[in-house]
Amino acid sequence: MRYAKNFLYIVGLPALLLIGWVLWSAQSTSFFVPTWEQMTNAFSTTWTWSRMTTDVFPSVGRLIAGIIVSIILGIVVGLLVGSFRWLRQLMEPTMEFFRAVPPVVLIPVFMLLIGIGDDMKIAVIVLGAVWPILLNTVEGVRSMDEVLSDTSHTYRISGVARIRYLILPSAMPQIMAGIRQSLSIALILMVISEMFASSAGLGYTIIQFQRSFAIPEMWSGIVVLGLIGVIMSFIFQIVERKVLAWYHGQREMENAG
Amino acid sequence: MTTSPEEHTPVINQGTMADTPDGHIPVGHTLPEGEALLSVRNLKKIYHTDGGDIEAVRNLTFDLPKGELTCLVGPSGSGKTTLLKAISGLLEPTAGEVKLAGNLVTGPPKNMAVVFQEYGRSLYPWMRVRENVELPLKVAGMDKAKRSQLVDDALEAVGLDHVPRSYPWQLSGGMQQRVAIARAVAYQPEVLLMDEPFAAVDAQTRADLEDLVRRVWKQLGVTVLFVTHDIDESVYLGSRVVILSSSPTIVQQDIKIDLPDERDQLETRSSARFAELRHHVYEQIQLAKQGFRPDAAKAQV
Incomplete structure (x- = not known):
């Protein structure tokens, strides 16, 4: 019963929107608003x-590669910048720039500089996506609880162990x-x-449809993009629930108490 | 102690006057060189802030013999936490020194464990109870079978062997502090420092935890320095109470608690001797609060 209710909540609005769109279209x-038959075709x-x-797959592959590089780079640099005050002072203006x-x-x-291959496209993704991770990691490291830090010091948890057991988990919510x-x-x-100097890819395809006035095809490409976004968000939520189970549990306890 | 207003007190005052870099002031009980496990000498801490210097601790000198349970009691804001941080190597003193088994403390020593007041912030919320207790041993590189045994024993000693799979935040405050104590016990320290560990738990839990500390202390033969602002607690727990003055802190008095070794929340607390000792410590704390200083240090400022 509870699952049925949850399911209704999840699919309710999309279903309504879909019905509304079918009736309206x-x-x-x-010419720019195709009927639903044209669209499904x-x-x-x-x-x-x-x-x-x-x-689609090459695009998604580059997307995943870009995200992974951003996460690794953002966390590693964020840990360093967050841990050393002098590094923070040194890097802050440059990073803002x-x-x-x-x-x-x-x-x-x-x-x-890099050419027009996958490297360039991944570099563009990383250059934009790395910042929220990097800056949040810095904040997460800096907002370390002082008592927890003192406790770890007194138990002589330092170096790699300190990063692994203390700093990283404590910064994980951020x-x-x-x-x-x-x-x-x-x-x-x-x-x-994929809008520049490309000959394949999801972005390239959508732009091509736009330029050749293939309007239903263009819309269908946009729907594919949206679906990729939804899938990413779902995967993220599953991972987040698992990684931060302790955090959500603790928050719930605090709110209940 | 010519200035002592407590001439009728039944307490043996171990505090003696000494010439220190900060004048002729009382110091705590000291032992001959090499006999003390932990020795604090002329410890001074001045915080440099934008608003000027704040002298938190002026001059503290005392020794802890091996195996004793000493309580440090003082009015709020008397630099108790500062002192504890200096002893545990978390804070560098402005002057003076702390020695543990003859070695100068410059960073957190290997054979020392600290239990903090804020249990909610001293346990790792992302680890289960067992992992919390085990982590210091794991990091120290102890082999699995041995540390598993130590963790089991420690959890059993604090009465928590039934919740190893819980997260700390799923437990009550008193139980969380038990986890912190278990972690300290499993670490097998020579010296256990406790910084107002029961200030944030309710009165009934507190009584249980006090008995737990006495029990653990006796079982392990560990040397305990127990910091508190609770006068009853200090008299009930300690074999000795060091009373601190208000800030800038010096030792106001160092007294021996000559209560029977077996202590009981009901019996001990209702005994005449307990009342006398409590009365004495209370009076001293009141004096400290009013700014009485058993020294000439006041004039020296």
């Missing part, structure tokens, strides 16, 4: 398996919040990175 005469003819393998530069404007430069922000930035940059 059925009498559409606008376009969707099934466009997103065939061969298109998935040539355009690079953070303020939109990665998109660097694409032409990257094309010249790191996770950073990763969550980074996921949506990464998806946007995945599309944008």
Whole structure:
């Protein structure tokens, strides 16, 4: 019963929106608003398996690669910057500068420096997605509880053990919040990175449809993007629930008490 | 102690006057060189802040013999926590020194464990009870079978062998503090420092935990320094009570608690001797609060 209710909550609004769209688009005469029959046709003819393998999977692969590199880079640099005050003072103005530069404007430069392959596209994703993780990690490390830190000192937990058992878990709630922000930035940059000097990819395909006025196909591509976003968010939530089970449990206890 | 207003007191005052870098002031009980397990000498701590220097601890000198349970009691804000942090090597003193078994303390020593007041913040919330107790041993590189045995014994000693799979935040305050004590016990320290460990638990739990500390102390033969602001607690627990003055802190008095070794919440607390000792410590604390200082240090400021 409870599961049925939860399920209704999850699918309720999408179902309503879908029905509304079918009713509304059925009498559409606008060229830019295809009817739902046109859309479903376009969707099934466009997103065939061969298109998935040539355009969607490579894009998603770059997206995942970009996210993984961002997470590793963000956490490692964040741990260092958060742990050493002098490094923080040294890096802060520089980081603010690079953070303020939109990665998109660097694409032409990257094309010249790195080329137009996967490396460049992944670099663009990382350049945008790394910041929320990095800055949140720095904050997480800095907001370490003093008593917990003292306790670890008195039990002589230092070096790698300190990072593994104390700093990383204690910063994990903030790191996770950073990763969550980074996921949506990464998806946007995945599309944008394929707008220049590309011949394949999800972003490239959508732009091509737009330029050739294949409107139903363009819409179907946007739906695919949205679905990727939903899947990413679901995976993230599952991982987050698992990694931060202690954190949510503790919060619940505090709120209950 | 010519300035002592307590001439009728039945308490043997072990505090003697000594010439220190901070003047002619009383010091705690000291032992001949090499006999003390923990020795604090002319410890001074000044905090440098933007608003000027704050002298938290002026001059503290006392020794802890091996195997004794000493209570440190003082009015609130008397630099108890500062002293404890200096002893545990978390804080560098401005002057003076702390020696543990003859070695100068410059960082957290290997054979010392600390139990903090804030149990909720001293246990790792991402680890289960067992993992919390085990972690210091694991990091120290002890082999699995041995540390498993130590953890089991420690959890049993504090009466927590039934909740090893729980997270600390799933337990009550008193039980969380038991976990912290178990962790200290499993670590097998020579010296156990406790910083107002029961200040945040309710009165009934507190009585249980006090008895637990006495029991653990006797079982392990560990040397305990128990910091508290609770006068009854200090008299009930200790074999000796060091009374601190108000800040800037010096030793106000160092007294021996000559209560029977077997203590009982009901019997001991209602005995005449307990009342006398409690009365004495209470009076001293009141004096400290009013700013009475058993020294010339006041004039020296």
